[in-house]
Amino acid sequence: MSRILDHPVLGKIEDRNKVTFQFDGKTYEAYKNETIAAALLANGIRKLRVHEESGTPRGIYCNIGHCMECRVTVNGQANIRACLTVVEKDMIVESGKQLPNIVKRMVEEA
Template sequence: MNRIINHPILGKSEDRKRISFTFNDKTYEAYENETIAAALLANGVRTLRVHEESGTPRGFYCNIGHCMECRVTVNNQVNIRACLTVVENNMIVESGKQHPNIVKRMVEQQ
């Protein structure tokens, strides 16, 4: 696990309640009041989604809510920014999926 265990402002991690959540059907552990992004990073997850058209992997970029690269699906709600959303116990998080490019497909069929 890649976590700061004794932070000068946040305190000791052992003083915080542990919760579980799933990401892409795998169960992970997080600490209460931690963002989804922080929890995934601490558990070694680096890829959150794939680019909508190219399918190339995308992960954390700015981690402050500006870039939108960390969009995930949370409890069936799409395009949630992992860096701004606090993880909750039993939360279901799924990576962003590559969407079919309908326009490109229509052109290829002609």
């Protein structure tokens, strides 16, 4: 894990409460009020999704909500930006997957 342990404004990290959440079926710990992106990064996870068409890996890019590269599915709701969304206890987060060819064709035809 990689986190700032003592911040001049936020204080010491051990003073914060921990919550558990799931990412792609595995359970991880985060600190209360931490974003999904920060929690995943601290747990060593760099790939948050794959490009819908090419399947190339995507992760945290701008970390301020502009680029949409960190989109994940949260509790069944797709396209949630991990860099702006705070982890909640027992939250279920899933990485973005490459669309099956039939779905891509339907999108292209629309």
